[in-house]
Amino acid sequence: MKDVTQLDPVALRTLATSVRLGTFEAAARELHVTPSAVSQRIKALEARVGRVLLHRVKPLEPTEAGHVLVRLAAQTELLEREAVSELVEDEPDSTSYTSIPLAVNSDVLYGWLVDALVAVQDQHRVVFEVIRDDQSRTAARLRRGEVMAAITSEPKPVPGCRVVRLGRLRYTAVTTPEFHDRHFADGVNATSLAAARMVAFDRADTLQHDFVRRVTRKHLAPPTTYIPSVREFDSAVRRGMGWGMLMAHEAEADLAAGRLVELVPGRRNDVALFWQHWRLGSAAMADLTDAVVRAAQEWLSA
Template sequence: MPDSTQLRTFVAVVREGSFEAAARSLHVTPSAVSQRIKALEQSVGQVLVRRTKPCQATDAGRPLLRLAGQVALLEREALEAARPSGAGGPAPTRVTIVANGDSLGTWFVGALARLPAELSLLFDVRRDDEEHTAELLRDGTAMAAVTAQREAVRGCRVQRLGAMRYVALAATGFAARHFPDGPTEAALAAAPMMAFDRKDRLQHRFARTVTRRRLDPPTHYVPSFDGFNEAVRSGLGWGMVPERTARADVAAGRCVDLGAGRHLDRPLYWQHWRIGSATLDALTEAVRAAAGAELR
């Protein structure tokens, strides 16, 4: 069994991206970091760190990365439970979570705010498309994720949160120019479209439900929740927008619903490490409560 110092060093190298940055975060020399990683690799008989820029865990290293995070979390909770009353608050625990951009822009941050301050948590929240968020669970980077994947990642528990509803939104003037007859196949093929990034396929999915064809319209990429929605309001392109955001823009006359009742519901799930952790239990309770108030 690798010792906890080696595991913490391994996590630091992957998190910080280099041996030198890991040494600074651990307040040791780069030589000490290198020696610990070599000893860890020798003990398991596998190369665990890909010496790239940034450093990455190898396939063999990913299970150890998850183990290291789980050990650190459980050690911290055990030490806190053993601490005598009045001995001061616990050292902060960093919790790495991954969520899709629309959840971050609507309900997810409110879930984190529900957690009691006495837990002393520091959040490292990563953003990725909901189809891909589970990848950070698989490689051990994240301990929990909001994901579209309903099958549990190995070593994790999964719970359904609900569905986020999206409507096809366009600025009023943009719709008048590009969709005078509604979302026809010709209009959807030619009108500029918005996307978060190249992983975002919601707009393509909506166009396919309307036309029964795969279209490849001209696309703007804006990788932020606020930026994406502002681009739609400004008439840069049409896009799939969470129902609550869309409702306010339609009511104000800024935008129109191109789908006229058509929508997409995106089921979302909560996956987290399958360990007995008070921190993960509290986080899960807060996420489920916030999702229950926002999602369908």
């Protein structure tokens, strides 16, 4: 077995930059070297570990071994930048900030995540790159080393990560009284659900289809409008474009006032959410975890 200790940090950074930007040429521009130098660094790293690290396609795709080293490179950079930030914390003009990429779902981003991020920026010299994705897919980004932490529906820890349960997002299937009278006068069943217009966030959003399967025990394909914005999705349902799953606490007042009606009264769909983050001795990550957990406790069901 090869001795893979003391990996070249420059080569690790080159690998991570190449994966992030997708080509050797783009990585070379950012690193101020030639594409040939980028290629040679990665070849030397592959020789060092005895594994192919990249699929040479466009955009570049890391192999399983490549994912491991991309994650290592990002972890190393986080700790280095955090250390530098501590060294220059008394220099107000310094631009040395730690960048923390996160993957989260839209409802969390819309609801409470920014509160947690602001709290961390009050304590640390950090900036964030927030990547929006469905909660069923954010763990995959963490696994690939694209982000350092994620809010996910996956309870099983990604290798090298810790998991904290945050709580549940509770949804209810609603529509306007007029839409309900027009499409569900004979009941909410396989026939009516197959024909009635549905609103979904995007093609990764399975909430509505999950509800249909639970009610009918069938896989149906209703006519669907996709609205990839929390605010506009909410507006589309409230304006009668179709039925959709709204966060229960957001719909309560309109349900009580009769402006919305539930398709199946009392039927709620819960999505358990978990915070997964890299196992690092990072003060910023520890404080971010604490802030996320506190903010979630104020918004989510237990």
